Each structure stands twice: as structure tokens, then as C-alpha cells.
Amino acid sequence: MEQNIIMGELLQKNKEFSQSNKIEFDNLLELKDKHTKGQWPKSIVIACSDSRVPPELIFKQSIGDLFIIRVAGNVLSNDVIASAEYAINHAGVEQVIVLGHTSCGAVGAAMQPDNDSPFVKKLLDKIRPCIKEGMTIDEVAIDNVNHQVESFKNLLPSITTKAVNVVGAFYDLESGIVEVLENKSKEISEPVEKVLVTE
């Protein structure tokens, strides 16, 4: 229930963002001072590094509200999982959002022939199991979100005994709207969580 309230608030704030030309944050100094003793963020957001997808702005959230982990292509890695584990077990977070977006450069790169450095290849290889012939970048990006959500859910029992809600969401660069995805991850040949342990 609490988690539904959090998602409802974030989606409402996103709607406001998509319709506003200006965002103002109140009480920043008070919030800064309040959080010197700790943090109690509402949600973890695993988002793409893309400069056009800043989670605090698109959800109209302020200091202490979101525990954000950003990496190109919003893919899981051992470090991403470890960061989320900290927020769940030590900052009391029970909501996780994996946030993809339209026209994702990392997804586009994953759909190109592989001629990247070992670092880039390792990241793109986490997206590539989602690619099927004829799919658009956005279709692969949505499947990638669902795939990461599924993998995160599978990993949850190894990081916490708490009930944590994990959802996938997708941000449209044009409309500014975030939509929650229904998780319908297709058969993927290589589950992310299997890749992680050998990272």
C-alpha cells in the first residue's frame, strides 16, 4: 500500500513536470539541514545516465527524496546492486524503479556491430540479449527495462528479507511523461543475474 502511494505521487509529480515550464524547490536549506543526520528516500531509481533524463526533475523531487543510481542503458551490475542493497537495508527503501527512455543511445549502440572497447562491450552485452530482428530502439529499450526488473527481482532474496516492490518505467523524451511498464519480459537467452556473478 505504502509503495502504491509512492508510485502514485511520483507519477502525479511527473505529470506536473510534463506540463510546466518552471520548477521551484521550496525549503532547500531546511531539507539540507534535516538530512545531515541521515536519509530516508522514498524510492531507488535505476536510470540511464542520459543528460535528458534527470530523475529529480522529471519526478519533481528534492533533497533526500530519491536514491538514484545512474548508468548508461540503466543496466544492472554488481555495483548497481550493491548500491541498491545499501538503500534497501540501511536507508529503509522499499520501492525500486528501473527507468528507461525513448531514443536511448546505449540501446542504439548495442544494436550496432560490436567494435567497442572492452568496457563499453561489457555494458552493451547486458542489453544485447533483448535484441530481436526487426525491433526498434524503443522496443529493445522497453524489453531491456523489463529484463533488468526481472533480474533485480530474482536477486532480491540474496540481498534482503524485506518486501520490496520493483517496477519498470519508461520516459518519453518528447512528452516528458513516465509510464509504468507492465512486466512482460520475453524469453531471454542470458539472464542478467547469471552474468553478474562473473563480472
Ligand SMILES: [Zn+2]
Ligand atoms: Zn539512455
